[in-house]
Amino acid sequence: MSEPIRTVLVVGATGSIGRxxxxxxxxxxFKVRALVRDQxxxxxxxxxxDLANGDLTDVESLAGVVEGTDAVVFAHGSHGGGPSVTEAVDYGGVHNVLLAxxxxPVRIALMTAIGVTxxxxxxxxxxxxHDWKRRAERVVRASGNVYTIVRPGWFDYNDADQHRIVMLQGDRRRAGDASDGVIARRQIAEVLVASLSSPAAARKTFELVAGKGPAQSDLGQVFAALQPDPRGNLDGVLDLGNFPLADEPVRVREQLEAIRNRTY
Structure with missing residues (x-):
C-alpha cells in the first residue's frame, strides 16, 4: 500500500492482547475500529x-466492519476447543475478513504463535x-496484501531485565514450553502496531521473543535484519517443508486458490 494508514481494524480487540x-x-x-460481539x-x-459489531464466523456480518479500513491487526484466537473451533476461528476468521x-488491499499484521510449524x-x-494457524498464515500470504506475521513466544514469562525485542526466523525452537522464548503482551502489541507503518516489516514472518537488555527505541532496524518471504511462497522464508499443500484438505486448497486469484 502506498497510501498512509489511517483506520486500523483490530480483530480480537477485547482479548488480553487485543486491548x-x-x-x-x-x-x-490511528483511528481504531474494534470488531466486537460482546458489548x-x-x-x-x-x-x-470505534466499535463495530460482527462475527468472525459469519462473513456477511463483516462487510460493514471492514469498510474504510486501511489495515487489519489479527490478535484473536480460539483458545482451544478442538479442531472444528480452531478451524472456524483461528483460520476461518482470517479467511472471512479477507473475503469481506x-x-x-489493506496492510495486515497477523499474530499466530511460536511453534506454529x-x-x-x-x-x-x-x-x-498449529495447523489451522499455519493455514491462516498461508491465506494471508496468498492474498497479495502487504503483511507482517508475528509468532510470539510464551506470554508474560519475562524476567525483570528482559525488555529487548528479538525476532527469529525458521521456527526452530520446539521444546513446547517457556524455554522456547518469552514475550510480554505489551511487547507483542507494540510490535504488531509498529509493523503497520514500517516498510522494513513488509512480507516478514518471525518468532517474537524477549532478550536481556533495554528496549529498543526504534524497531525499524530489527525488522530490516529479517529475510522477507519469497513472493508467491505460502510459508515463511526459513520454515521447514513439513506441511505439503498436496496433503491439505480439498476445501483449504480451493480457498487458497480462490484468495490468490480473487475468484471468490
Missing part, C-alpha cells in the same frame, strides 16, 4: 475506539491449533 493493540494504535494516532467486554476499551474485503506434536494432534 493492548487498541491502546497502542490509538497512541500512534459488555467492549466497555473496557479506551475512549475513542473483496480484494481491496510443529505439525507432529501432541498438542497439535489433539487440537489442530
Amino acid at each position: 493492548l493493540v487498541v491502546s497502542e494504535a490509538l497512541a500512534h494516532g 459488555a467486554r467492549a466497555a473496557a476499551l479506551p475512549a475513542g475506539t 474485503l473483496a480484494g481491496r 510443529v505439525h507432529d506434536g501432541g498438542y497439535n494432534r489433539a487440537s489442530g491449533a
Whole structure:
C-alpha cells in the first residue's frame, strides 16, 4: 500500500492482547475500529475506539466492519476447543475478513504463535491449533496484501531485565514450553502496531521473543535484519517443508486458490 494508514481494524480487540493493540494504535494516532460481539467486554476499551459489531464466523456480518479500513491487526484466537473451533476461528476468521474485503488491499499484521510449524506434536494432534494457524498464515500470504506475521513466544514469562525485542526466523525452537522464548503482551502489541507503518516489516514472518537488555527505541532496524518471504511462497522464508499443500484438505486448497486469484 502506498497510501498512509489511517483506520486500523483490530480483530480480537477485547482479548488480553487485543486491548493492548487498541491502546497502542490509538497512541500512534490511528483511528481504531474494534470488531466486537460482546458489548459488555467492549466497555473496557479506551475512549475513542470505534466499535463495530460482527462475527468472525459469519462473513456477511463483516462487510460493514471492514469498510474504510486501511489495515487489519489479527490478535484473536480460539483458545482451544478442538479442531472444528480452531478451524472456524483461528483460520476461518482470517479467511472471512479477507473475503469481506473483496480484494481491496489493506496492510495486515497477523499474530499466530511460536511453534506454529510443529505439525507432529501432541498438542497439535489433539487440537489442530498449529495447523489451522499455519493455514491462516498461508491465506494471508496468498492474498497479495502487504503483511507482517508475528509468532510470539510464551506470554508474560519475562524476567525483570528482559525488555529487548528479538525476532527469529525458521521456527526452530520446539521444546513446547517457556524455554522456547518469552514475550510480554505489551511487547507483542507494540510490535504488531509498529509493523503497520514500517516498510522494513513488509512480507516478514518471525518468532517474537524477549532478550536481556533495554528496549529498543526504534524497531525499524530489527525488522530490516529479517529475510522477507519469497513472493508467491505460502510459508515463511526459513520454515521447514513439513506441511505439503498436496496433503491439505480439498476445501483449504480451493480457498487458497480462490484468495490468490480473487475468484471468490
